[in-house]
Amino acid sequence: MTNPSLDWMPAGVRERSIVRKLEAGQTLFRQGDKASAIFEVEQGRVQLIRHTVDDHPVVMHTALPGHLFAEAALFAGAYQCDAIAPVAALVRAYAKRELLASLRADPAMAERFMAALAHQVHALRARLEERNIRSARQRVLHHLSLRAGDDGRTMRLTGTLVELAAEIGLTHEALYRTLAALERDGIVRRTKSAIVLRRRPAL
Numbered sequence: 066m067t068n069p070s071l072d073w074m075p076a077g078v079r080e081r082s083i084v085r086k087l088e089a090g091q092t093l094f095r096q097g098d099k100a101s102a103i104f105e106v107e108q109g110r111v112q113l114i115r116h117t118v119d120d121h122p123v124v125m126h127t128a129l130p131g132h133l134f135a136e137a138a139l140f141a142g143a144y145q146c147d148a149i150a151p152v153a154a155l156v157r158a159y160a161k162r163e164l165l166a167s168l169r170a171d172p173a174m175a176e177r178f179m180a181a182l183a184h185q186v187h188a189l190r191a192r193l194e195e196r197n198i199r200s201a202r203q204r205v206l207h208h209l210s211l212r213a214g215d216d217g218r219t220m221r222l223t224g225t226l227v228e229l230a231a232e233i234g235l236t237h238e239a240l241y242r243t244l245a246a247l248e249r250d251g252i253v254r255r256t257k258s259a260i261v262l263r264r265r266p267a268l
Contacts, residue, residue: 071105071131071133072177073174073177073178073181074159075167075171075174077167078159078160078163078164078167079157079159081160081163082157082158082159082160083157083158084107084155084156084157084158085155085156085157085158086153086154086155087109087111087150087153087154087155087156088150088153089150089151089152089153090149090150090151091149091150092147092148092149092150093111093148093149093150093156094135094144094147094148095144095147096115096143096144096145096146096147097143097144098143098144099142099143099144100135100138100139100141100142100143100144100161101138101160101161102135102138102158102159102160102161103133103134103135103136103138103139103158103159103161103164104128104133104134104135104148104156104157104158104159105131105132105133105134105156105157105159106128106129106130106131106132106134106154106155106156107130107154107155107156107157108130108153108154108155109130109150109152109153109154109155110127110128110129110130110150110151110152110154110223110224111127111128111134111148111149111150111154111156112124112126112127112128112148112149112150112151112228112231113125113126113127113128113134113135113146113147113148114146114147114148114149115145115146115147116147122231123231123234124228124231124232125146127223127224127228127232129223133181134148135148136182136185138161139161139164139165139168151224151225151228152224191211194207195207195208195211195233195234196233196234201235201239201240201242201243202243202246202247204233204234204235205233205235205240205243205244205247206247206252206262208220208233209253209260209262210262213262217262218261218262218263219259219260219261219262220259220260220261221258221259222257222258222259222260226240226241226244244260251263251264252264
């Protein structure tokens with residue numbers, strides 16, 4: 066079944082796409098590799114990672130099931146980061162050349178694709194705002210508030226706390242200390258699969 070968020074994708078392009086299986090820790094592509102496709106996660110998750118000048122990995126984005134990633138490859142000659150599966154994953158590859166031809170031939174489809182990209186830009190701006198929060202405590206609370214589910218309080222954990230720390234730009238030690246302090250203060254409750262805001266402090 067096609068993901069509703071990908072309803073702009075031409076059926077023919079999807080039918081001719083290729084599914085790849087990744088083992089935990091396997092790299093899909095490296096920064097600088099020729100950009101030949103964009104991808105959709107069907108199972109598992111894939112992290113887009115860049116490295117700082119001192120070779121510290123920074124998670125730029127974590128793609129979950131139903132998410133597209135590496136869309137910028139449509140308009141670039143090479144991938145701008147590494148794509149690594151932290152757990153076993155299935156990804157579907159959509160050929161760049163074929164997808165670009167379809168977008169050029171169908172303005173309505175191109176408009177729907179632009180709307181999807183605009184949503185991602187909004188999410189990216191929220192993440193940039195988050196990275197500019199100096200206080201680890203306030204950064205964690207900001208992230209929990211943004212990622213809370215329908216109840217406005219519960220953030221489901223899709224990976225490990227080490228991965229979460231990298232996603233929000235903290236060391237895992239800083240994240241552990243911050244979550245422990247928030248628990249002691251009665252602000253959050255942790256389970257194996259979620260972090261719950263007991264109360265919503267002013268950010």
